[in-house]
Amino acid sequence: MDSAADGTERGFRAGLSRTRAAYLALRDRIARGEFRPGERFPGEPTLAVELGVSRVTLRHALDRLEAEGLVERRMGSGTYLSARGGGSPVVADLANVLTHLVDMGRRTSVRLLSFAYVAPSPDIASALQLPEGERVQRSERVRLIDGQPFSYLVTSVPERIGIGWSEDDLAKKPLLELLERAGLVADHARQTITAALAGPDVARELGIEPGSALLALTRTVFDPQGRGIEHLQALYRPDLYSFQMDLVRAGHREGRRWRPVAVEGLKLDDEHPKTAAE
Amino acid sequence: MDSAADGTERGFRAGLSRTRAAYLALRDRIARGEFRPGERFPGEPTLAVELGVSRVTLRHALDRLEAEGLVERRMGSGTYLSARGGGSPVVADLANVLTHLVDMGRRTSVRLLSFAYVAPSPDIASALQLPEGERVQRSERVRLIDGQPFSYLVTSVPERIGIGWSEDDLAKKPLLELLERAGLVADHARQTITAALAGPDVARELGIEPGSALLALTRTVFDPQGRGIEHLQALYRPDLYSFQMDLVRAGHREGRRWRPVAVEGLKLDDEHPKTAAE
DNA sequence: TCAAGCTGTTCTATATTTAGTACAGATATC
């Protein structure tokens, strides 16, 4: 019963241009494995009809796919899915992103974007169970791996905890280290994973296009007494990194479920030698 | 050194319209907690200058935010962040999505979109470690929760395993149940989580706008002997559901890390009574 | 060699988006 049914929903203001819609449609077909690396696409006239756009528009979409290296075009011959097709990127541990990357020998650095004491937004205040009126030390940072922007981090720490830290601390040390230096113990945490779209400012910091998809992770860290000591909102580039976890089937009969397992050694060269080679 | 630095990158073909860029910028500022529920935004002329667009364009972006219920506009007064602001949606267990939802008493149903025996794409073939030439039973399904589209699933099962199943089976039974009915044991799995953009066709099936962000989960299931028995690509709507996990800090000294913990009881009414109420 | 099919390029015409401006009507504040 939606208006999408008739298909003639053209011109919804904040929606997508036809070029971008065609671009996404192709990207999706590639991601779902419709073509194999090196395979030739249908011709431009055919594709244009399939996608319901003119050939000019289709070509703009293909221009973009080519610029991103997803396809290769050979004059007079056709458009081909590039060798590395939809191939997955480097994979990271879901829970210990930073530790994991350091283990891999990657150099990480941090750029501090902002640093201030502010009234927390309501969801952060309730996640940290802060009393009314208590402020937080809020910092926005970008973490770079081997010089490439990797994650956009917004951390909020109760004022009384963060008060001793300098901007220099935040630009150089991981937050967990600062917490433990302050005598606090990170005991347990609850994290939520979701997806979000990159706004223009975040996109600029991460070196991606606005409107790209991002992996969003929200984590609240508690001390042994269950008091909130840190709130983290992180945005990751899914084109460079994705999260991985192993599961084992545990339980009996009806209660049988998947149980997450800590990723021990991170077998990157295993089964996927190519990812390690590049 | 990127072309994004000068800011005058207007008109990149498959990029975003200025209206959509403004829409995303506002959405981002809201998500990052810049405004609190009920708070008034800067006036339209001010916002237009801040975002670098004309007031007409800004209003189109606001129209959309209003249509999505994120903001409320009062004539002559201003634009206000709506009560439920950036509030998180229902939260689901990361590993046992389906089981978890059933536990919550939700009714799920499935729509089978396609069903065929095809040559697997290279990444699926290598994930399942299939011998050259072996085909897979590939099905595309949409799972609905309480009648609402929730996830888009593409499952691939080695031909020799799936050969006994009918389309009706796939439309009614969970795949794990079919596997175990066939005498196979799902022992362990490896899953990868990332983010993706919705293409027009997936968007139509899930009842969302093309270009929306989606949570993407890829899972390969193995039997006790380590042979691949199922490959799953799932896309979830992050506006309705997100994944949650608990972590505990384990290990000593330098080796201290976060260890994932199975979510036991799923405390939904805890701390967030509002989400349960709606 | 030839013909068919493909991409690359250019052009015109139309539709849509965006900027800029002005003004009407509603609301809040003093």
Place this chain on the structure above:
DNA sequence: GATATCTGTACTAAATATAGAACAGCTTGA
């Protein structure tokens, strides 16, 4: 009640996106 500020609306002009078509040049295969 006067006044400033705000949203709602309307209009014009310019920039951009899209459709449709034609043709040139390259590649492939019969």
